[in-house]
Amino acid sequence: MNAPRLHEDTIESVKERADIVDIVSERVVLRKRGKDYLGLCPFHEEKTPSFSVSPSKQMYYCFGCGAGGNAIKFLMEVGKQSFADVVLGLAQRYQIPVKTQAPEDYREFQRQLTLKEQLYEILAVAGSFYQHALRQPQGEEALIYLQEKRRFAPETIQFFELGYAPAGWETLYRYLVEAKRYSALLVEQAGLIRKRKTGDGYYDYFRDRLMIPIHDIQGRIIGFGSRTLGKDEPKYLNSPETEVFVKGKTLFALDKAKGAIAKQDRAIVVEGYFDAIALHASGFKYAVAALGTAFSQEQVRTLSRYTESKQVIFNFDADAAGLKATQRAIGEIERLVYSRQVQLRILNLPDGKDADEFLKSRDDAREFYQQQLDNAPLWLDWQIQQLIQGEDLKQGDRFEKVSKAMVRLLAKIEDGNQCTHYVQKCAEILSQGDGRLMPVYNKNILTSLGRLRKSLKRNKRKKNNDIVRDNKSNLEPEAEAISLQKKAEQNLLKQAEELLLKIYLHCSSYRTIIINALEEKDLIFSLPQHRFVWQKILGLYSQQEQNLIANLQDLSTEFPEQLAKIGHLFHLTETQASDLVLRVPLLIRAAIAALEKVTYEKNLNYCLTKWKKLDLSADFEEMKYLSQEIQDAKQKIAELEKERYFSIFDLVE
Ligand SMILES: [Zn+2]
Numbered sequence: 001m002n003a004p005r006l007h008e009d010t011i012e013s014v015k016e017r018a019d020i021v022d023i024v025s026e027r028v029v030l031r032k033r034g035k036d037y038l039g040l041c042p043f044h045e046e047k048t049p050s051f052s053v054s055p056s057k058q059m060y061y062c063f064g065c066g067a068g069g070n071a072i073k074f075l076m077e078v079g080k081q082s083f084a085d086v087v088l089g090l091a092q093r094y095q096i097p098v099k100t101q102a103p104e105d106y107r108e109f110q111r112q113l114t115l116k117e118q119l120y121e122i123l124a125v126a127g128s129f130y131q132h133a134l135r136q137p138q139g140e141e142a143l144i145y146l147q148e149k150r151r152f153a154p155e156t157i158q159f160f161e162l163g164y165a166p167a168g169w170e171t172l173y174r175y176l177v178e179a180k181r182y183s184a185l186l187v188e189q190a191g192l193i194r195k196r197k198t199g200d201g202y203y204d205y206f207r208d209r210l211m212i213p214i215h216d217i218q219g220r221i222i223g224f225g226s227r228t229l230g231k232d233e234p235k236y237l238n239s240p241e242t243e244v245f246v247k248g249k250t251l252f253a254l255d256k257a258k259g260a261i262a263k264q265d266r267a268i269v270v271e272g273y274f275d276a277i278a279l280h281a282s283g284f285k286y287a288v289a290a291l292g293t294a295f296s297q298e299q300v301r302t303l304s305r306y307t308e309s310k311q312v313i314f315n316f317d318a319d320a321a322g323l324k325a326t327q328r329a330i331g332e333i334e335r336l337v338y339s340r341q342v343q344l345r346i347l348n349l350p351d352g353k354d355a356d357e358f359l360k361s362r363d364d365a366r367e368f369y370q371q372q373l374d375n376a377p378l379w380l381d382w383q384i385q386q387l388i389q390g391e392d393l394k395q396g397d398r399f400e401k402v403s404k405a406m407v408r409l410l411a412k413i414e415d416g417n418q419c420t421h422y423v424q425k426c427a428e429i430l431s432q433g434d435g436r437l438m439p440v441y442n443k444n445i446l447t448s449l450g451r452l453r454k455s456l457k458r459n460k461r462k463k464n465n466d467i468v469r470d471n472k473s474n475l476e477p478e479a480e481a482i483s484l485q486k487k488a489e490q491n492l493l494k495q496a497e498e499l500l501l502k503i504y505l506h507c508s509s510y511r512t513i514i515i516n517a518l519e520e521k522d523l524i525f526s527l528p529q530h531r532f533v534w535q536k537i538l539g540l541y542s543q544q545e546q547n548l549i550a551n552l553q554d555l556s557t558e559f560p561e562q563l564a565k566i567g568h569l570f571h572l573t574e575t576q577a578s579d580l581v582l583r584v585p586l587l588i589r590a591a592i593a594a595l596e597k598v599t600y601e602k603n604l605n606y607c608l609t610k611w612k613k614l615d616l617s618a619d620f621e622e623m624k625y626l627s628q629e630i631q632d633a634k635q636k637i638a639e640l641e642k643e644r645y646f647s648i649f650d651l652v653e
Helices: 008-017 020-024 071-079 083-093 103-134 137-149 154-159 171-179 184-189 254-264 273-281 297-304 320-332 334-338 355-361 365-374 379-388 396-410 416-430 435-473 475-506 508-520 528-539 545-557 560-570 574-613 620-652
Strands: 031-033 036-039 051-054 059-062 163-165 193-195 202-204 209-215 221-228 236-238 266-270 287-289 311-315 343-346
Touching: 008 071, 008 083, 020 036, 020 051, 020 059, 020 071, 071 083, 103 137, 103 163, 103 171, 103 184, 103 209, 103 221, 137 154, 137 163, 137 209, 154 273, 171 184, 171 193, 171 202, 184 193, 184 202, 221 273, 254 266, 254 287, 254 297, 266 273, 273 287, 273 355, 297 311, 297 334, 311 320, 320 334, 320 343, 320 379, 343 379, 355 365, 379 396, 379 416, 396 416, 396 435, 416 435, 475 508, 475 528, 475 545, 475 560, 475 574, 508 574, 528 545, 528 560, 545 560, 574 620
Parallel strands: 266 287, 266 311, 311 343
Antiparallel strands: 031 036, 036 051, 051 059, 163 209, 193 202, 209 221, 221 236
């Protein structure tokens, strides 16, 4: 097959430019050890780091599982991407010109780039529009809110490019689409307008709101946060996810904070945009906000790229909701904090205040905040404080509850010294000032810890066996459900396959991408008429590509029946065509996921059938194997379902 051949020059420049430490540290929290870096291996489960990265050799190697290679290999493995995709991605990132053997591949690459560039441009224009509106009479209320309620100085408002989205339904739409002549589809793809439910026309996504632009690390606007000025719900509303705006990856104000984070060697994470802005205005320029959603591992990894000692301080609201958010965020990055990949501290401000409120609350707030920050407890100490908060340890049942919770908390500590330290600390708390009791509690906690760890291990084993048993007992209803779904599935599969073929036929620049995707995942078309046309397409591959449709139509004399079934694929209306082109990459992904899902379902059915016939008492190895296969297939199907779900939504639209 004629896969796209990248020019050696491009590959070489990419290799030269891509730094292994930079690339790996986007996925793995790395700490310096001597001249190399060390982290938890992303390719196998481990609790103590054995994954090393050498900047001098530009190689990575895992002493646990043997995975190793250069930056390109790392990205291929970790992202399940082809060599060409990785090189193209890196070339784009480092703005290295791409040379290929075939000129049309280059054009295709340019076009994908262009889509993103266009979105950035539209978002930037929208940002200036909002900023301008804030200074008009209509934006007065918003400006007063910022100046008086939030007490932001003009320089702060300017620096964060704050703005105002006017109250009408189509103000931005008219400006961008009618005045500035941007395509409505692109503006919709930028997440700024939505199609009306009635089908005709669009309306603005943000109306009568204070607008806070969200930038990527390079400082480009990728989306907006907003706050209502009236009573509209929700109070805070973010841009929807788009090609350029991925919430779980983005941190608000990181573009402005990264320098200070590196310099101060620590980062503050707050909940709200206004907290981050207020902190910057008060000189704490290493603050970022978590975008409303739960804090993710990926976000903490992004952050830790800029600090050598991996110090992250969570400063969420100290009210009940904020405490919950803190617990959730800790849970999210538990693995990283228990293994001490990240030095996490928790800062709760007095009187349940958030950072913005706190900084406005007194004249010496800045110094006071600094003090609070420097004294913020390590997360385990904070957790222990939370456990004993408001508990009367003189009461037998309270004492019992707290000591059990302590043991659960300590059970996951991996480092021996750290564990000993906290066991002592807890024993001290439990002994309530009676020094003679300290060693007794110390021993009690250690005994309970040992017991808990053992039973955790046992449970883990038992759980695996239960999964085996569960699969057996759920077999019948499962098979039934599959047959019930079959019809709907067939329809979707047909749609997905047709879509891929249409894109292939009408958008010639995507042909290599489709062929590669199918080959890489080892997928075939399921419906006979589609398999037929695909074979013919591959047969014509080396010939005149632009005459593909004409060539296929020529086959109708020879294969009239087959051609009748697929003839409709050869034609597109103009709107269909322009609509298709704009969403091609997403559509391909969704369609490929639909096809892939079928493959996994086949495997699942096959395993379930085998499972039925299995003698559970005799074939333990086979049982283990099948049960694993079944679990894997189910999980993969669930993942693909999510990816493919998009296609249903998108196709119906
Ligand atoms: Zn490994």
